[in-house]
Amino acid sequence: MKPPGGMLALSAIQANTCAAASQSALARARELAKALPDRRNSSATSGEVEMAWWWVDHDALFQEAQEEWGRRHEALYQLEANEERFIRVELREAIAAVEAAALRDATVDESAVRRLLRQTEAPGVWAVPIFTPAFCEMVIQEVQHYEASGIPLRRPNGMNRYGAILDQLGLEDSMAYLSRRYLRPLGQLLYPYLISTGDADEHYAFMVRYKLGEDTQLAEHADASVLTLNANLGLPASQGGFKGGRLAFRGTRFIDEAPQKMAAAHVSFDAMEPGEGLLHLGGHYHAALPIESGERVNLIVWLHGKYEVVRVAPYKQEEQLSAKERWTAFSRERAEERLQQARSQLG
Ligand SMILES: O=C(O)CCC(=O)C(=O)O
Numbered sequence: 001m002k003p004p005g006g007m008l009a010l011s012a013i014q015a016n017t018c019a020a021a022s023q024s025a026l027a028r029a030r031e032l033a034k035a036l037p038d039r040r041n042s043s044a045t046s047g048e049v050e051m052a053w054w055w056v057d058h059d060a061l062f063q064e065a066q067e068e069w070g071r072r073h074e075a076l077y078q079l080e081a082n083e084e085r086f087i088r089v090e091l092r093e094a095i096a097a098v099e100a101a102a103l104r105d106a107t108v109d110e111s112a113v114r115r116l117l118r119q120t121e122a123p124g125v126w127a128v129p130i131f132t133p134a135f136c137e138m139v140i141q142e143v144q145h146y147e148a149s150g151i152p153l154r155r156p157n158g159m160n161r162y163g164a165i166l167d168q169l170g171l172e173d174s175m176a177y178l179s180r181r182y183l184r185p186l187g188q189l190l191y192p193y194l195i196s197t198g199d200a201d202e203h204y205a206f207m208v209r210y211k212l213g214e215d216t217q218l219a220e221h222a223d224a225s226v227l228t229l230n231a232n233l234g235l236p237a238s239q240g241g242f243k244g245g246r247l248a249f250r251g252t253r254f255i256d257e258a259p260q261k262m263a264a265a266h267v268s269f270d271a272m273e274p275g276e277g278l279l280h281l282g283g284h285y286h287a288a289l290p291i292e293s294g295e296r297v298n299l300i301v302w303l304h305g306k307y308e309v310v311r312v313a314p315y316k317q318e319e320q321l322s323a324k325e326r327w328t329a330f331s332r333e334r335a336e337e338r339l340q341q342a343r344s345q346l347g
């Protein structure tokens with residue numbers, strides 16, 4: 001931020017302001033970090049409103065500070081250009097093939113994609129191999145690198161206190177690509193009665209961390225999303241990683257009659273590979289049970305419509321998307337964006 005106006009008629013107060021402004025953005029961000037309350041004292045519910053304006057007011061400064069500090073893994077910020085390193089080959093190939101078929105053929109066979117989706121112990125919750133081990137490791141390191149800068153890091157959501165909002169780190173474009181090319185059509189395939197055109201176009205991506213002495217569990221809730229990806233980034237117990245931290249799923253809001261009274265079905269994260277993720281409806285009630293040892297780190301993406309609208313009314317059969325529609329949407333949007341870019345370059 002630069003002081004407005006010329007430098008000729010500086011009053012003493014302006015001179016002080018100038019001295020503060022001449023400090024580097026990183027130094028100013030670190031100074032501001034002192035105003036933050038201790039995370040251990042912050043609330044485990046409704047935390048999204050904590051100092052909300054403070055974060056908005058200083059957003060530009062924190063970005064400038066991050067530019068000074070630098071990134072650790074530049075490739076993470078360009079997921080599209082690096083997806084061979086980051087997205088599991090089986091998923092990439094299956095999706096590229098179904099997209100090509102959808103552009104070419106009248107009817108589309110989705111069975112190769114369906115074969116990658118594993119029904120879990122919880123009805124309606126599916127496991128999918130999504131990220132490579134390198135991606136998992138690099139995301140964890142990237143957040144650690146940001147934390148080491150001393151730049152204030154906003155809590156990931158209203159309930160989790162430890163972790164990071166990935167957009168704050170600058171991963172917005174990467175997460176948008178992941179969401180639009182992969183997660184949105186997968187959600188439309190699994191839950192066509194709730195996810196159609198426009199219902200899952202935007203994302204909110206964050207990382208959560210559990211360990212003894214920090215957050216160890218998460219109370220039951222439904223997400224502010226129509227579709228949620230919850231991917232395991234940590235090593236499973238069999239490889240010396242964390243133990244515990246199962247997810248307990250019950251019913252789904254507005255779909256089941258008494259969703260929170262339904263019996264819980266458990267999904268064990270500590271048996272999942274790093275990079276394997278769960279897909280579930282945002283309205284599916286879930287809780288994270290206590291971690292027993294180690295550190296559990298998850299990457300979570302919430303998808304919703306424009307203005308954060310979350311679809312809750314089921315679509316009738318005849319309103320639901322066809323396979324051809326869901327697998328061509330991304331390339332149609334791409335073509336449209338390119339056209340607009342070309343037009344704006346022409347003036
Ligand atoms: O810890 C988990 O795996 C679940 C986290 C979660 O449900 C959330 O952040 O919304």
Ligand SMILES: [Fe+2]
Binds near residue numbers: 223
């Ligand atoms: Fe959640």
